[in-house]
Amino acid sequence: MRTWIIAQNTFRESVRDKVLYVLLLFAIASVLGSKAIGWISIGQDIKIVKDFTLASMSVFGALIAIFVGTSLLYKEIDKRTLYTILSQPMRRWEFVLGKFLGLALLLGLVVLAMTALSALYLLVLGGTPDATYFLAALLIYFKLLLVTAFAVLLSSAASPILGAIVVFALYVFGHATGVFLDLPAQFDGTFSKTLLEGLYYVFPNLSNFDIRAEAANGVAISPGYVLFAMAYGTLYSAAVLIAAVWAFEGKDV
Amino acid sequence: MHAITARGLTKVYKNVAKADKRSLDDLSISIREGEVFGFLGHNGAGKTTTIKILCGLARATSGEASLFGTDVRDPACRAKLGYLPEQPYFYEYLTPRETIEFYGRLRGRTPEQRTADWERLSLLLDLRDIADQRIKSFSKGMRQRIGFAVALVGDPPLLILDEPMSGLDPVGRRNIRQLMLRCRDEGKTLFFSSHVLGDVEQICDRVSILSRGKLIREGRIGQLLGEEPHGVEVTAAGLGEADRAALVPAAREHRRLEEQDLFVFDSAQAAQEAAQAIIAAGARLESVTPLKQSLEEFFMKEHGASKPEAQA
Numbered sequence: 001m002r003t004w005i006i007a008q009n010t011f012r013e014s015v016r017d018k019v020l021y022v023l024l025l026f027a028i029a030s031v032l033g034s035k036a037i038g039w040i041s042i043g044q045d046i047k048i049v050k051d052f053t054l055a056s057m058s059v060f061g062a063l064i065a066i067f068v069g070t071s072l073l074y075k076e077i078d079k080r081t082l083y084t085i086l087s088q089p090m091r092r093w094e095f096v097l098g099k100f101l102g103l104a105l106l107l108g109l110v111v112l113a114m115t116a117l118s119a120l121y122l123l124v125l126g127g128t129p130d131a132t133y134f135l136a137a138l139l140i141y142f143k144l145l146l147v148t149a150f151a152v153l154l155s156s157a158a159s160p161i162l163g164a165i166v167v168f169a170l171y172v173f174g175h176a177t178g179v180f181l182d183l184p185a186q187f188d189g190t191f192s193k194t195l196l197e198g199l200y201y202v203f204p205n206l207s208n209f210d211i212r213a214e215a216a217n218g219v220a221i222s223p224g225y226v227l228f229a230m231a232y233g234t235l236y237s238a239a240v241l242i243a244a245v246w247a248f249e250g251k252d253v
Numbered sequence: 254m255h256a257i258t259a260r261g262l263t264k265v266y267k268n269v270a271k272a273d274k275r276s277l278d279d280l281s282i283s284i285r286e287g288e289v290f291g292f293l294g295h296n297g298a299g300k301t302t303t304i305k306i307l308c309g310l311a312r313a314t315s316g317e318a319s320l321f322g323t324d325v326r327d328p329a330c331r332a333k334l335g336y337l338p339e340q341p342y343f344y345e346y347l348t349p350r351e352t353i354e355f356y357g358r359l360r361g362r363t364p365e366q367r368t369a370d371w372e373r374l375s376l377l378l379d380l381r382d383i384a385d386q387r388i389k390s391f392s393k394g395m396r397q398r399i400g401f402a403v404a405l406v407g408d409p410p411l412l413i414l415d416e417p418m419s420g421l422d423p424v425g426r427r428n429i430r431q432l433m434l435r436c437r438d439e440g441k442t443l444f445f446s447s448h449v450l451g452d453v454e455q456i457c458d459r460v461s462i463l464s465r466g467k468l469i470r471e472g473r474i475g476q477l478l479g480e481e482p483h484g485v486e487v488t489a490a491g492l493g494e495a496d497r498a499a500l501v502p503a504a505r506e507h508r509r510l511e512e513q514d515l516f517v518f519d520s521a522q523a524a525q526e527a528a529q530a531i532i533a534a535g536a537r538l539e540s541v542t543p544l545k546q547s548l549e550e551f552f553m554k555e556h557g558a559s560k561p562e563a564q565a
Contacts, residue, residue: 001361002359005355005358005359009344009355012346013344013346016346017346079342080338080340080341080342081342081343081344082310083308083310083336083338083341083342084336084338084341084342084343084356084400084403085359086308086309086310087308087309087310087331087334087336088328088331088356088359088360089328089329089330089331089332089359089360089361090328090359091328250312252266252305252310252311252312253305253310253311
């Protein structure tokens with residue numbers, strides 16, 4: 001119950017901090033960006049718009065997750081608002097989970113609004129957003145939850161700037177973990193290969209959530225894969241959140 | 254039952270670059286229910302560290318503490334606690350009404366109880382005119398009032414207040430002092446740190462003095478300052494030179510104040526003899542006043558004695 005109160009308040013804070021203005025930026029970027037690329041790829045308009053809007057959702061969502069997420073706990077400690085909250089009869093994990101859920105709620109609203117705007121734009125252009133398009137948006141949301149969990153973990157220990165840099169690096173590398181496995185033959189049997197293969201399994205593999213190409217080309221995706229990606233995101237996010245709670249539990253504020 | 258108990262509380266802040274800092278060293282205190290307890294000490298003496306441990310914001314390195322018999326590490330004990338931090342900060346985007354509502358919900362108050370809390374606290378702390386303005390624009394005094402209101406949400410029996418009067422103007426200080434007296438009259442236990450010794454003297458039943466993380470004195474104010482006067486002040490007018498000269502050697506202190514002479518004697522006996530001599534000399538005896546040590550004088554003396562250079 002207290003977790004939910006903290007979540008609601010975190011959501012309210014983000015709304016009052018005008019985080020939702022990012023939706024306006026998304027709309028402008030999607031329309032202008034897809035138009036610009038559409039001019040240089042004749043006859044591919046709908047495909048380009050689908051591809052571009054999904055990429056924009058991922059980037060703008062990640063910007064919110066990283067910049068709001070990495071300051072979630074740090075701001076509370078720095079501004080000392082935490083003093084009167086943790087001195088209430090509540091457990092610290094309730095607070096950390098509440099902060100995460102508040103941002104997850106906001107991201108849910110943002111992804112929903114971005115999906116609705118994109119679908120409307122596609123309809124106006126004469127296209128039809130199919131099931132794969134909506135599933136792609138759903139998996140983007142699960143990816144954003146994982147990024148948010150990392151941001152919350154970092155915010156309990158690092159300044160927002162450092163946290164944002166680390167989570168941004170994770171976001172970029174997370175989309176390219178495949179390179180850790182596709183090493184040239186000269187690496188065979190070396191320590192570097194073992195290390196990088198190990199990192200492949202430790203690093204979050206964000207490309208698991210990426211079905212943008214399938215959505216743009218209207219290729220159906222199996223429900224089994226979607227469920228796998230959702231389960232991967234949920235379990236990984238839970239593990240990172242447990243680490244965040246553990247880091248915050250023993251912290252003097 | 255004791256409202257607050259601490260046994261051997263020690264807090265060491267680890268520092269990789271510098272030496273570890275021992276902020277609190279084997280502190281033991283007990284505060285009875287209904288008592289008003291003042292926690293004194295200079296900056297960095299360990300007052301805020303103690304308060305943070307009691308309120309669940311920091312963990313003691315060793316030792317134990319409890320509120321109403323429940324270990325401070327158990328969040329349940331904070332259901333009976335209202336806490337006002339030094340310079341309280343709240344969510345700037347909330348209004349006072351929303352703030353009281355938010356903390357009421359965190360404390361598990363029902364909607365009816367939360368409405369009653371707002372009615373009671375907004376009247377007590379004079380928050381009605383600013384009920385729906387965002388805290389962002391508020392002055393320190395207004396924030397302190399909201400902080401006090403938050404501490405009183407749910408009517409907890411124990412209040413821990415960290416420097417509740419610091420940085421306030423005289424009117425703000427008087428308001429907070431009156432609130433504290435009111436809470437005392439309602440039977441609440443008050444534990445507060447303060448630099449404003451005059452206020453401590455007026456409000457507290459007992460005080461403790463902390464220096465460099467150690468408890469150096471604790472007791473009732475009367476006990477610490479001494480029930481006996483520590484001197485007697487005698488003033489007289491119209492004394493001749495010879496009479497004055499006869500009185501000065503027996504006095505601890507002598508000053509000329511225009512027409513008057515002011516003498517301070519160490520004992521009541523010496524003051525009585527001087528008064529008789531003044532009357533016998535035909536001068537006018539204006540006043541005889543027993544002097545009591547102020548808490549400030551006591552604090553400065555104790556604080557000075559606890560410094561290593563003073564001990565050396």
